Amino acid sequence: MNPDIVKERQNATFNVEKLTNILDGSPEKTRRRREIESMVLNDPDFQEQDPNFLSRSERYDQAVRKSAQMILKLREFGISDPDEIYYYKNCVHPDRPEPLDLHLGMFLPTLLNQATPEQMDRFFTPAWNLQIIGTYAQTEMGHGWWRCSQRASCSATTPTVLPALTSEDWRPQATFDPATQEFVLNSPTISSIKWWPGGLGKTSNHAIVLAQLHTQGNCHGLHAFIVPIRDMDTHVPLPGIVVGDIGPKFGFSEVDNGFLKLENVRIPLDNMLMKYAKVEPDGTYVKPPSAKLTYGTMVFIRSMIVGQSALALAKSCTIAIRYSAVRHQSELKPGEPEPQILNFQTQQHKLFPVLATAYAFTFVGQYMKQTYNRISGDIHEGDYSGLPELHALSAGLKAFTTWAANGAIEVCRMSCGGHGYSRSSALPDIYVEFTPTCTYEGENTVMMLQTARYLLKSYSQARGGQQLQGSVSYLSRLQPQPVSAGVPPLNIQDLASLVQVYQLRAANLVELAATSIQQELQLRHSQEDAWNSSAIDLVRASDAGLLSVPQALQVSAHIKELLIQLRPNAVALVDAFDLNDKKLNSVLGRYDGNVYEHLFEWARHSPLNASEVPPALTIIVIIKHNQLIGSFFPRSTSLSTST
Numbered sequence: 001m002n003p004d005i006v007k008e009r010q011n012a013t014f015n016v017e018k019l020t021n022i023l024d025g026s027p028e029k030t031r032r033r034r035e036i037e038s039m040v041l042n043d044p045d046f047q048e049q050d051p052n053f054l055s056r057s058e059r060y061d062q063a064v065r066k067s068a069q070m071i072l073k074l075r076e077f078g079i080s081d082p083d084e085i086y087y088y089k090n091c092v093h094p095d096r097p098e099p100l101d102l103h104l105g106m107f108l109p110t111l112l113n114q115a116t117p118e119q120m121d122r123f124f125t126p127a128w129n130l131q132i133i134g135t136y137a138q139t140e141m142g143h144g145w146w147r148c149s150q151r152a153s154c155s156a157t158t159p160t161v162l163p164a165l166t167s168e169d170w171r172p173q174a175t176f177d178p179a180t181q182e183f184v185l186n187s188p189t190i191s192s193i194k195w196w197p198g199g200l201g202k203t204s205n206h207a208i209v210l211a212q213l214h215t216q217g218n219c220h221g222l223h224a225f226i227v228p229i230r231d232m233d234t235h236v237p238l239p240g241i242v243v244g245d246i247g248p249k250f251g252f253s254e255v256d257n258g259f260l261k262l263e264n265v266r267i268p269l270d271n272m273l274m275k276y277a278k279v280e281p282d283g284t285y286v287k288p289p290s291a292k293l294t295y296g297t298m299v300f301i302r303s304m305i306v307g308q309s310a311l312a313l314a315k316s317c318t319i320a321i322r323y324s325a326v327r328h329q330s331e332l333k334p335g336e337p338e339p340q341i342l343n344f345q346t347q348q349h350k351l352f353p354v355l356a357t358a359y360a361f362t363f364v365g366q367y368m369k370q371t372y373n374r375i376s377g378d379i380h381e382g383d384y385s386g387l388p389e390l391h392a393l394s395a396g397l398k399a400f401t402t403w404a405a406n407g408a409i410e411v412c413r414m415s416c417g418g419h420g421y422s423r424s425s426a427l428p429d430i431y432v433e434f435t436p437t438c439t440y441e442g443e444n445t446v447m448m449l450q451t452a453r454y455l456l457k458s459y460s461q462a463r464g465g466q467q468l469q470g471s472v473s474y475l476s477r478l479q480p481q482p483v484s485a486g487v488p489p490l491n492i493q494d495l496a497s498l499v500q501v502y503q504l505r506a507a508n509l510v511e512l513a514a515t516s517i518q519q520e521l522q523l524r525h526s527q528e529d530a531w532n533s534s535a536i537d538l539v540r541a542s543d544a545g546l547l548s549v550p551q552a553l554q555v556s557a558h559i560k561e562l563l564i565q566l567r568p569n570a571v572a573l574v575d576a577f578d579l580n581d582k583k584l585n586s587v588l589g590r591y592d593g594n595v596y597e598h599l600f601e602w603a604r605h606s607p608l609n610a611s612e613v614p615p616a617l618t619i620i621v622i623i624k625h626n627q628l629i630g631s632f633f634p635r636s637t638s639l640s641t642s643t
C-alpha cells in the first residue's frame with residue numbers, strides 16, 4: 001500500500017462504511033451489492049483480454065461472449081431484480097456499453113409498457129429467454145426526432161392528395177393492407193433508413209421500428225411495430241431487410257450500431273404494439289388516450305441516465321483524487337519535499353466540486369428514479385396527469401446532468417496530467433463511452449427546450465392564479481423580481497437560503513424567456529418563429545445572476561474555506577463510492593495507490609512490445625543495409641528494386 005494513501009485514510013474524520021451504506025440505501029443493500037459483484041469478479045468465465053489491445057471485431061466478439069455468459073448466469077443464480085441485474089451487468093461490462101444493451105434497456109421495457117397481454121406472451125417471454133433479441137429503431141439517417149402528434153397534412157384522406165409533401169412524408173411508413181391483415185413497411189428514401197440503433201448491425205433478430213401508420217388512406221403519426229429482421233434459426237437477414245453495422249465511432253466499439261432499410265416488408269396486424277393505440281381488422285384506427293405514450297421508453301431511459309451521470313463522475317473523481325494523493329510535484333517551498341499535488345489549491349478547486357457534484361447527482365439520480373416509478377405506476381393505473389411533469393423533469397435533468405458530467409470527466413482527466421491521457425487511466429474510456437449521453441435519448445438542447453416548454457406553460461398557469469404543485473410550485477410562490485429591485489438577502493452558510501435564491505433566479509429566468517417570446521411575437525406574428533428567436537433565453541435562460549459583488553466575493557472566500565475543510569476527507573469520500581479496483585479498471589485510481597509499478601507493467605503488455613523489432617521495421621533494416629535511405633523517400637518504387 002502506498003504510504004501517502006495510507007496516511008490519507010488515517011486522517012479521515014468519518015466512518016467510510018457508514019457513508020457507503022447511505023449511498024446504497026442500507027447496510028443490507030451494500031452487502032448484497034458486494035455479493036453480486038464478487039460473483040462476477042471472481043468468475044473465470046468473465047476473464048477477458050484488455051480491450052485496449054484488441055481490434056474492434058475482437059472487442060465485439062468478446063463482449064457478445066460475456067453477454068451470453070451473463071444471461072446464463074443471471075438465470076442460474078435467479079437474479080431478476082432490476083437493481084441486482086444492473087450491479088451484475090456493470091461488473092461484467094465495466095464502463096462499456098455492450099451489444100445487448102438495447103435489448104435489455106429498451107426492447108424489453110418498450111414491450112412491458114406498450115404490448116398487449118397477447119403480445120407479452122408472443123414476444124416478451126421469448127425475448128426474456130433470449131430467443132428473440134431485439135433493438136429499438138427510432139432514429140433515421142436524416143432525422144433524429146419526431147413530431148409527437150400527427151400533422152394536419154398527415155391526416156389528409158390519402159398521402160397522394162397531400163397539398164405539399166414535407167420531410168415527414170418521407171419517413172418510414174407502415175401501411176395497413178386489410179386484404180392480408182398485414183402492415184407493409186417501407187423506407188421510402190435514403191434519409192429514412194434507420195441509423196444508429198445499438199445491436200441492430202449484427203446481434204438482433206427483431207427490432208421495434210417507429211414508423212408512420214397509414215390506414216384507410218389516413219396517416220396517424222408515429223407508432224411502434226415489432227419487425228422480425230433475421231431468421232430465428234440461421235440469423236440471416238429476412239427478405240426485404242437490408243441491415244448492417246454503421247462502422248467505427250468515437251467510442252461504443254463493442255456495440256454494433258446499425259442501419260436498416262425496409263423494402264416492402266410485411267408483418268402481421270398484431271405486430272403493432274397495441275396497448276394504447278389500435279388498428280381493427282377492417283383498418284379502423286382507435287386513438288390512444290395520449291399520443292405521448294409512444295415515447296414512454298425514452299422517459300424511462302432519460303430517468304436512468306441521471307444516475308449514470310453520477311456513476312461516471314464517481315469513477316472519474318475516484319481516479320483523479322486517489323492519483324492526486326500519491327503524485328508529488330514541484331517544491332512549494334525551496335528545499336522542502338515535493339508536496340502531493342492534492343495540496344495545491346488549484347487542484348482542489350478542480351476536483352472537489354466534481355466530488356461534490358458526484359454526491360449531489362447520486363441523490364438526484366435516486367430522486368429521479370423514485371419519481372419515475374411513482375408516476376409510471378399512476379400511468380399504468382390510467383392516471384396520466386403526472387406525465388407532463390415527468391417528461392419535463394427527466395428531459396431537463398438528463399440534459400443538465402450529462403452536460404455537467406461530460407465537462408467534469410475532462411477536468412478529471414486533465415488534472416492527472418500526461419498519465420490521464422493514457423488509456424491505462426480509464427479516463428479516456430469513461431469520456432468516450434459517456435459523452436454520447438448528451439446526444440442520444442434526445443439531444444440535450446432539444447431536451448432543454450422541452451423542459452422550457454413545460455416551464456412556460458406552468459408560468460402562464462401561475463400568472464393566471466393557479467396554485468402549482470410539485471417541482472414548479474415555486475412559480476406560484478415567488479414573484480419574479482426585476483434586476484433593478486436589487487439583490488435578495490443571502491446567507492451562504494444556510495442551505496434553505498441558497499435554495500430560495502436559486503428558486504428566485506429560476507423564476508426570473510422563466511419570466512425573461514416568456515417576455516422574450518411576447519416581444520418576438522409582436523415582431524414575427526408566428527408562435528413557432530417567436531419560440532425559435534427566444535431559444536437562447538429558453539435554454540440558457542439568460543446570464544443574470546442574482547448576487548451582488550460583495551455576496552459573490554463572500555461566496556468565493558467561502559469556497560476556499562470549504563476546500564480546506566474537505567481536504568482531509570477527500571480520499572475517504574471517494575473510497576465511500578466503493579468502486580472495486582477491477583470495476584474501476586484504472587492504473588491511476590487503484591485503491592492501494594501503487595500507480596507507477598502498475599503503469600510500467602501495463603505498458604509492457606502493449607502489442608507493440610510483443611517483439612523487440614516489429615515486422616514493419618525490418619524494412620528499415622533492409623533500407624539501411626542497402627544504404628538507400630536518401631533515395632527511398634522521394635521515390636517509393638526504388639524499394640522493390642532494392643529488395
Ligand SMILES: CCCCCCC/C=C/C(=O)SCCNC(=O)CCNC(=O)[C@H](O)C(C)(C)COP(=O)(O)OP(=O)(O)OC[C@H]1O[C@@H](n2cnc3c(N)ncnc32)[C@H](O)[C@@H]1OP(=O)(O)O
Pocket residue numbers: 101102104105106136138139144145146147148149198292293295296298299301387388391439440441442443446450453
Ligand atoms: C441501458 C440502456 C443503454 C441505452 C443506450 C442508448 C441508446 C440510445 C437510444 C436512443 O437514442 S433511442 C432514440 C431517442 N430519440 C429521441 O429521444 C428523439 C428525441 N425526440 C423527441 O423526444 C421528440 O421527437 C420531441 C423532440 C420531444 C418531440 O418533438 P415535437 O416537435 O413533436 O414536440 P413538441 O411539439 O414540442 O411536443 C408535443 C407534446 O408532446 C410532449 N412530449 C414530447 N415528448 C414527450 C415524452 N417523451 N413524454 C411525454 N410527453 C412528451 C411535449 O411536452 C408536448 O406537450 P404539450 O406541450 O403539447 O402538452
Ligand SMILES: Cc1cc2nc3c(=O)[nH]c(=O)nc-3n(C[C@H](O)[C@H](O)[C@H](O)COP(=O)(O)OP(=O)(O)OC[C@H]3O[C@@H](n4cnc5c(N)ncnc54)[C@H](O)[C@@H]3O)c2cc1C
Pocket residue numbers: 102136137138139142143144145195196197198252257436439440441442443444445446449535
Ligand atoms: C452512441 C449512440 C447510440 C445511439 N443509439 C440509438 C438507438 O439505439 N436507437 C435509436 O433510435 N437512436 C440511437 N441513437 C441516435 C440518437 O438518438 C440521435 O443521434 C439523437 O436523438 C440526436 O438526433 P440527431 O442525431 O438527428 O441530431 P440532430 O437533431 O440533427 O442535432 C444536430 C444539432 O441540431 C440541433 N437541433 C436539432 N433540432 C433542434 C431544435 N428543434 N431546436 C434547436 N436545435 C435543434 C441540436 O441541438 C444539435 O446541435 C444513438 C446515437 C448515438 C450517438
